[in-house]
Amino acid sequence: xxxxxxxxxxxxxxxxxxxxxxxxxxxxxxxxxxxxxxxxxxxxxxxxxxxxxxxxxxxxxxxxxxxxxxxxxxxxxxxxxxxxxxxxxxxxxxxxxxxxxxxxxxxxxxxxxxxxxxxxxxxxxxxxxxxxxxxxxxxxxxxxxxxxxxxxxxxxxxxxxxxxxxxxxxxxxxxxxxxxxxxxxxxxxxxxxxxxxxxxxxxxxxxxxxxxxxxxxxxxxxxxxxxxxxxxxxxxxxxxxxxxxxxxxxxxxxxxxxxxxxxxxxxxxxxxxxxxxxxxxxxxxx
Amino acid sequence: xxxxxxxxxxxxxxxxxxxxxxxxxxxxxxxxxxxxxxxxxxxxxxxxxxxxxxxxxxxxxxxxxxxxxxxxxxxxxxxxxxxxxxxxxxxxxxxxxxxxxxxxxxxxxxxxxxxxxxxxxxxxxxxxxxxxxxxxxxxxxxxxxxxxxxxxxxxxxxxxxxxxxxxxxxxxxxxxxxxxxxxxxxxxxxxxxxxxxxxxxxxxxxxxxxxxxxxxxxxxxxxxxxxxxxxxxxxxxxxxxxxxxxxxxxxxxxxxxxxxxxxxxxxxxxxxxxxxxxxxxxxxxxxxxxxxxxxxxxxxxxxxxxxxxxxxxxxxxxxxxxxxxxxxxxxxxxxxxxxxxxxxxxxxxxxxxxxxxxxxxxxxxxxxxxxxxxxxxxxxxxxxxxxxxxxxxxxxxx
Numbered sequence: 287x288x289x290x291x292x293x294x295x296x297x298x299x300x301x302x303x304x305x306x307x308x309x310x311x312x313x314x315x316x317x318x319x320x321x322x323x324x325x326x327x328x329x330x331x332x333x334x335x336x337x338x339x340x341x342x343x344x345x346x347x348x349x350x351x352x353x354x355x356x357x358x359x360x361x362x363x364x365x366x367x368x369x370x371x372x373x374x375x376x377x378x379x380x381x382x383x384x385x386x387x388x389x390x391x392x393x394x395x396x397x398x399x400x401x402x403x404x405x406x407x408x409x410x411x412x413x414x415x416x417x418x419x420x421x422x423x424x425x426x427x428x429x430x431x432x433x434x435x436x437x438x439x440x441x442x443x444x445x446x447x448x449x450x451x452x453x454x455x456x457x458x459x460x461x462x463x464x465x466x467x468x469x470x471x472x473x474x475x476x477x478x479x480x481x482x483x484x485x486x487x488x489x490x491x492x493x494x495x496x497x498x499x500x501x502x503x504x505x506x507x508x509x510x511x512x513x514x515x516x517x518x519x520x521x522x523x524x525x526x527x528x529x530x531x532x533x534x535x536x537x538x539x540x541x542x543x544x545x546x547x548x549x550x551x552x553x554x555x556x557x558x559x560x561x562x563x564x565x566x567x568x569x570x571x572x
Numbered sequence: 573x574x575x576x577x578x579x580x581x582x583x584x585x586x587x588x589x590x591x592x593x594x595x596x597x598x599x600x601x602x603x604x605x606x607x608x609x610x611x612x613x614x615x616x617x618x619x620x621x622x623x624x625x626x627x628x629x630x631x632x633x634x635x636x637x638x639x640x641x642x643x644x645x646x647x648x649x650x651x652x653x654x655x656x657x658x659x660x661x662x663x664x665x666x667x668x669x670x671x672x673x674x675x676x677x678x679x680x681x682x683x684x685x686x687x688x689x690x691x692x693x694x695x696x697x698x699x700x701x702x703x704x705x706x707x708x709x710x711x712x713x714x715x716x717x718x719x720x721x722x723x724x725x726x727x728x729x730x731x732x733x734x735x736x737x738x739x740x741x742x743x744x745x746x747x748x749x750x751x752x753x754x755x756x757x758x759x760x761x762x763x764x765x766x767x768x769x770x771x772x773x774x775x776x777x778x779x780x781x782x783x784x785x786x787x788x789x790x791x792x793x794x795x796x797x798x799x800x801x802x803x804x805x806x807x808x809x810x811x812x813x814x815x816x817x818x819x820x821x822x823x824x825x826x827x828x829x830x831x832x833x834x835x836x837x838x839x840x841x842x843x844x845x846x847x848x849x850x851x852x853x854x855x856x857x858x859x860x861x862x863x864x865x866x867x868x869x870x871x872x873x874x875x876x877x878x879x880x881x882x883x884x885x886x887x888x889x890x891x892x893x894x895x896x897x898x899x900x901x902x903x904x905x906x907x908x909x910x911x912x913x914x915x916x917x918x919x920x921x922x923x924x925x926x927x928x929x930x931x932x933x934x935x936x937x938x939x940x941x942x943x944x945x946x947x948x949x950x951x952x953x954x955x956x957x958x959x960x961x962x963x964x965x966x967x968x969x970x
Contacts, residue, residue: 288791295785402617403837404809491784493809493841501782537788542751542778 292533298422298491300529301429302328305484306506307513307521308432309477313361315453315516316473319369319381325503326392327360327478329496331485332407333400336494340408350410353486354479361478364388365471389503396496404497407489421490428487432480433522449473453516505532508552514562524562528552605648606641606912608903609668609698611679611689616656618682624888625681625703628896631881636900642908647900650674654685661685662692669696675912676700676903681896683709690715699917701903703895707761710942717918721898721935723945728830728854729762729804731950735852736800736828737771739952739968744774746798748789748814750781750805758804758830766802774798781810786817794823803829812841819847828852834955834963848956852966855953858933859891860965867962874931875960890961891932898930 309324334356338349368384411420439446451459452469460466484506485498492498508528513520528548535547610629613622629649637646650672652664661680668674669692676699680686683706693700694715702709703722710720723731736742747763749755756778763776774796779789793801803814811833818825832838833853842848861867867875871894878885878893885893902925903917910920921937925944928935933949953963 288788291785291787295787299784397617404807404812404841405837406840492782493812495782495809497782497809533785533788536783536785540777540779540789540792542780544783545780 288537292530292537294418294422295491296530296533297526298425298488298529299532300526301425302484302488302492302502302525303505303509303528304429304522304525305425305432305480305487306502307509307525308436308518309481309484310506310510311516311518311521312473312477312480313364313369314510316449316470316477317365317369317373318376318456319373319385321364321369321381321477322385322503323364323368323389323392324477324481325501325506326389326499327357327364327481328485328488328502328506329499330360330392330396331357331482331487332489332492332494332498333396333405333485333496334482335486335489336405336407337400339410340406340494346408346410350486353482357478357480357482358475359478361474361476361481362471364478365474369470369474389499393496393499396499400494400496402496404493404495407494409490419490424487425484425491428483429522429525432483433518436518445469445472508548510562512552512555512562517562520562603644605646606907607648607650607672607674608900609665609672609674609677609679610649610651611654611661611664611668611677611685612651612681613656613685614653616654618656618684620888621892622654622656622681624892625896625899627883627888628893628898629678629900630896631878631883631893632897632900632904634881636904642904647904649678649900654680654682656682656685658685658688661689665689665692666696669693669698674698675907675914676917678702678899678903680704690718694718697914699903699906699914699921701899703899712940712942717914719902719921719937719942719944721902721930721932721944722895723856723933723947723950724943725758725761726765727943727945727947727950729758729765730947732802732828732830732854732952733762733766733769733771735952735966735968736802736826737766737769739966740800740826740828742771742799742826744772744797744799745802746775746793746796746800747773747802747804748775748793749778749803750807750810751778752781752805752807755781755805755807762802762804779810781805781807784813786813787820790814790817790821790823794821794825799825801825801827801829803827803833806830806832808832808835808837808841811838815847815851816841816843819843824850826850826852828952830854834953834958836958838955839958845956851955852952853955853963855951855963856891856894856933857949857951857965857969858931859894860951860953860963861959862965862970865964870929871931885961888961893961894930894932898932898935901930902928902935 306324306328313321334353338344338352339346368388372380372384440450448464448469451464452466456466509521509524512524532548535544539547612626613619633647633649650668654661677693678701680689683704686702686704686709700718701721705725707724707726736745749759763773766773775793803811805811831854833851858868858871906917906920910916922939925935925937933945935944937944951969952966954966957964
């Protein structure tokens with residue numbers, strides 16, 4: 287039972303962290319901006335799922351699609367409000383302030399208009415499984431679907447290649463005539479969709495709760511740093527490893543000490559490989 | 573006598589001077605309303621408490637005023653919504669004590685806001701009644717004019733510990749909290765208390781309230797042989813996870829602790845409603861019904877009065893309404909018997925309030941103890957018995 291608990295919870299929580307890590311990455315690739323709104327967007331996935339399906343009584347599929355639509359709109363708003371104004375002065379890192387401010391606003395508005403308490407998230411699939419409940423496999427399924435979808439998008443579609451071109455060198459991409467601004471907006475919409483998908487799929491495990499925002503922000507950042515900035519595969523490996531390690535630490539150290547253990551390992555990993563586990567060391571021009 | 577213009581003018585001037593200098597004073601009773609400062613949180617995260625207590629407060633004031641007020645003077649509640657924010661509570665308290673010069677204060681009604689505002693109210697020498705549980709909010713040396721008509725956290729923890737050790741006869745106990753200030757402070761306070769009552773604490777620990785998997789913690793408790801779990805948290809998600817995990821482990825150990833265990837938010841987060849069995853939160857003897865579904869006579873009469881006054885109970889808790897009803901009545905009684913002077917009100921509370929029968933509980937104040945609520949008033953109830961804002965007494969009480 288213990289191993290089952292560690293594996294099921296570890297993989298599920300790890301998949302949520304991985305999805306938030308991918309959200310960070312998709313925003314970063316398109317703009318070189320590290321947007322600290324990723325966790326709050328994830329939190330809203332649970333909140334809007336609970337509102338549409340649980341409170342308004344919509345069919346699950348409609349509620350799910352509407353939640354994704356909200357995520358896409360939110361991503362675009364974040365691009366317009368917090369990213370675009372600071373793009374010209376990236377070296378001053380103003381995006382830290384603007385995106386953190388947006389994240390705080392999202393948290394406050396959720397507290398005012400939704401709830402400060404955790405709210406139940408409805409069952410998404412109308413059947414029970416004795417061994418491996420949907421609250422565990424839904425985040426894993428969402429993570430697999432996302433990584434497969436992104437791989438297909440980036441490798442087999444023209445727009446996906448355009449995304450990669452922008453991520454690789456946006457000046458060169460613009461010189462080739464690629465619509466950088468529109469692609470950046472689309473990237474943020476995509477990031478918003480992935481973020482709310484993380485929160486929606488995690489709803490039954492984590493509840494629809496305001497407090498998930500900072501949690502996702504912190505723990506979603508770890509796989510990005512571990513896996514390498516911009517590497518989605520690295521984020522998935524880092525996220526799943528983090529989730530499993532956290533559950534093992536939860537069992538062996540218990541309580542608050544599991545968080546300490548997680549961050550000790552995180553710091554050691556970064557000291558050993560500052561570029562991340564899947565990242566490549568960048569050559570410095572001298 | 574001939575009335576000349578000079579005589580009229582000189583007479584008028586003399587009359588005006590007499591009135592202006594106060595030499596002339598008509599023997600009329602003062603009918604100005606008595607202003608009582610009132611600081612509920614009607615909005616924000618603590619508003620559910622504020623709304624519940626507010627219904628009782630309004631009913632008490634309406635009844636006092638309908639009966640003619642206090643010696644012909646109506647009570648006027650000067651209310652400011654603290655919006656659940658301590659800074660707003662401080663500003664509002666200062667406004668009420670300095671600008672409005674209220675006779676007494678009822679509230680703030682939440683501990684966080686009272687902790688922020690109590691110093692200002694004490695400095696302005698205004699008598700204060702509050703219902704907040706945090707122990708340090710009553711201190712006869714620091715706040716000699718502050719009184720509490722509710723239990724302290726010590727009494728809350730003491731009642732739960734008493735129930736576990738003496739009523740359930742659980743020999744081995746697991747105590748868990750979240751990592752919030754309230755959670756860790758409760759753990760630090762209640763575990764030693766439990767040990768002095770010969771409780772064997774086989775597990776104690778604090779866990780992040782957002783941790784989705786509490787199975788390792790409950791497995792530790794189970795392997796240590798725990799016969800009762802005592803969670804201390806106001807986080808409904810954390811408490812629901814403990815209850816859900818207990819059910820997943822097919823473990824029927826009782827869960828005994830804070831009132832939030834019996835809240836609607838906690839119930840909503842349970843995987844199945846039947847998981848609420850054998851969950852015993854704190855509550856208050858006067859406002860719980862017994863196995864036959866009967867309230868104590870005084871509370872039964874109060875519930876009838878609530879119905880007549882069309883006070884909604886089903887969406888709140890009876891003990892909040894009862895607490896709100898008692899607070900203004902204690903203030904009004906002191907003013908009626910001792911006058912509106914701050915020292916007179918405090919003196920009355922210090923010396924004359926003994927076994928005062930409130931709806932919420934029986935109150936006794938002394939000059940050395942402003943914690944008025946009697947220990948016997950704090951009991952445990954059955955979480956799954958909520959009906960019209962009230963709970964059934966937990967097994968073992970009569």
